[in-house]
Ligand SMILES: [Zn+2]
């Protein structure tokens with residue numbers, strides 16, 4: 001006796017799939033020769049750490065796999081972009097700035113496709129994990145390298161909408177027949193509220209005016 005759901009939004013089938021031709025730059029692998037490991041979010045911070053208080057801007061972007069929430073996804077072919085400022089302090093590196101990424105998803109009312117850009121302001125620390133007094137809140141500083149990817153991933157997840165709408169005025173779907181009320185009308189749209197039906201009856205039976 002399970003209620004039958006209207007045929008919408010209950011599976012990932014409706015999600016737009018990236019086209020094969022998307023993201024040629026990602027696949028061609030033409031990365032800067034100085035970063036042969038092709039990990040765009042790894043940053044060398046040895047020079048920064050030589051003098052506390054040194055600041056450097058870092059603009060990094062690249063794809064991050066499997067980035068999404070319940071009803072929204074950052075497409076695999078799209079880049080996550082970081083505009084960050086790194087500052088050294090005696091315990092490590094402070095990272096501030098903005099992380100953003102495009103997302104696609106399904107409208108929570110009508111199941112239609114929705115897209116947008118997640119943006120998050122960050123202010124985080126990177127610190128060495130060795131030693132007794134490790135900074136529990138910090139991302140790891142390993143050797144003289146930090147990896148901005150986990151920071152960017154966390155920031156984007158915070159910036160993604162939990163339940164996106166295609167439009168603030170989205171009319172959703174008819175709960176009876178599943179018609180999309182933004183584009184279609186259906187026979188069940190006439191209100192069959194029993195209270196109105198009772199009023200109609202009273203009116204019919206009342207004296208003519
Ligand atoms: Zn909608």
Ligand SMILES: [Zn+2]
Nearest residue numbers: 174177186188
């Ligand atoms: Zn209907």
